[in-house]
Amino acid sequence: MSENKYIPASDRYSNSVGYNHCGKSGLKLPRISLGLWHNFGDVDNATEALKMIEFAFDHGITHFDLANNYGVPGGSAETNFGKILKNHFSGYRDEMIISTKAGHEMWPGPYGDWGSRKYLIASLHQSLKRMQLDYVDIFYSHRYDPNTPLEETMGALSDMVKQGKALYVGISKYPEEKAREAYRILRENGTPCLINQDRYSIFTREIEQAVLPLVVENGIGFIGFSPLSQGMLSDKYLHGIPENSRAGQSYGFLQKSRLTPEVIEKITKLNEIAAQRDQTLAQMALAWCFHKPEVTSVIVGTSSVFQLRDNIEALNHLQFADDELWRIGELGM
Numbered sequence: 616m617s618e619n620k621y622i623p624a625s626d627r628y629s630n631s632v633g634y635n636h637c638g639k640s641g642l643k644l645p646r647i648s649l650g651l652w653h654n655f656g657d658v659d660n661a662t663e664a665l666k667m668i669e670f671a672f673d674h675g676i677t678h679f680d681l682a683n684n685y686g687v688p689g690g691s692a693e694t695n696f697g698k699i700l701k702n703h704f705s706g707y708r709d710e711m712i713i714s715t716k717a718g719h720e721m722w723p724g725p726y727g728d729w730g731s732r733k734y735l736i737a738s739l740h741q742s743l744k745r746m747q748l749d750y751v752d753i754f755y756s757h758r759y760d761p762n763t764p765l766e767e768t769m770g771a772l773s774d775m776v777k778q779g780k781a782l783y784v785g786i787s788k789y790p791e792e793k794a795r796e797a798y799r800i801l802r803e804n805g806t807p808c809l810i811n812q813d814r815y816s817i818f819t820r821e822i823e824q825a826v827l828p829l830v831v832e833n834g835i836g837f838i839g840f841s842p843l844s845q846g847m848l849s850d851k852y853l854h855g856i857p858e859n860s861r862a863g864q865s866y867g868f869l870q871k872s873r874l875t876p877e878v879i880e881k882i883t884k885l886n887e888i889a890a891q892r893d894q895t896l897a898q899m900a901l902a903w904c905f906h907k908p909e910v911t912s913v914i915v916g917t918s919s920v921f922q923l924r925d926n927i928e929a930l931n932h933l934q935f936a937d938d939e940l941w942r943i944g945e946l947g948m
Contacts, residue, residue, distance in 0.1 A: 621703040624673035631675020632930055635911045637810055637836030648678035650914040655695055656686025663919055665699055670920045674927055680914050682716035683738045697746035715742045718757025730760030730768040739780055754781035759789045765796055773804035783809035791825040798833045808835050815839030817900055818948040827909040836911035839904055848900035850886055881946045898929035905933050
C-alpha cells in the first residue's frame with residue numbers, strides 16, 4: 616500500500632451524508648457509517664479498501680466501525696485500518712469516530728472470549744496497538760455473556776472511559792432485559808451507554824419490538840448493521856450466485872443455503888418495488904431502515920467505491936408511502 620498525501624474534499628461537511636444526534640448525547644453520527652467487518656482484512660484488496668475509506672470521508676462519513684476479530688485473519692482489519700490512518704489520514708483523527716468491540720472469540724484459552732474484565736480490557740489494549748491509537752471513540756461489549764456478572768462487564772467498559780482508552784461505551788446484540796440492566800449499571804457508574812448496535816434490515820425486524828422502544832426510553836442511540844442482509848437485499852443474487860460475492864466465498868457468514876427459491880422470490884418482488892421508486896434494491900433497503908426515527912445510523916459494508924456510492928445515494932429518497940411500507944413489510948422475514 617503506497618503512501619500518499621490525501622487531501623479530503625473541501626465540501627465534505629456541506630455536501631455530506633448528514634448527521635443525527637446519538638440519543639440524548641451531544642455526539643452526532645453520520646447517517647451512514649462504514650463497517651470494516653468484511654473487505655478490509657489481509658485477504659482483501661488493500662487498494663480498494665483505501666479508496667473506500669477516502670471516498671467515505673470525502674462524503675462526510677466520519678464513523679468507522681470495527682471489532683477486535685474483524686478481517687481474515689481476525690484482527691487484520693484493525694491492523695490495516697491503523698496503517699491507513701497513519702499513512703494517509705495524519706491530522707484528521709479528531710474528525711473521526713472510531714469504534715471497536717470485544718465479546719467474540721479472539722484468541723485461544725479461557726481469556727480470549729465473552730465478557731470478563733480480563734478479556735475486555737486486554738482486547739481493547741490489543742485493538743489500540745493494532746490501530747496505533749491512544750483511544751477509541753466508542754468501545755462496545757460485542758455480546759451478552761451469561762456466565763459473567765453484568766456488573767463486571769459494564770465495570771470494565773466504565774473503567775476504559777475513566778482511563779481515557781474510550782470516550783463512550785455501547786452494547787451490541789443484548790437481550791432486552793439485560794440491555795435494560797446494562798443501561799442502569801453504566802448510568803450509575805457515571806459512564807452512560809451511548810449506543811446500542813444490532814442487526815436490522817427488511818429481513819430482520821425483531822429489534823422493533825423491544826430494542827428500539829428501550830433505547831428511546833433511556834435516551835440512547837441505535838445503529839443497525841447488515842441493513843442489506845449480507846447482500847441478499849440487492850440485485851446481486853437475482854440471477855445466481857456470483858463467484859466473487861459473499862455467498863460465493865468459502866468463508867464468511869452468508870451461506871448459499873440461505874438463498875432458497877422462496878427467498879429469491881421475495882428479493883425479486885422487493886426489487887420491483889425499488890424500481891418503481893427509481894432506486895436500486897440496495898438503496899431502498901438502506902432507506903427503509905430510516906423509516907424508524909429511532910435509528911441514528913446504519914452501518915454499510917461495501918466491497919468497492921461503486922457500492923459505497925450507490926449506498927450514499929439512498930439518502931436522496933428516504934420517504935415511503937404507507938402502501939410501500941406495508942408491501943415491503945409483507946415481504947420481510
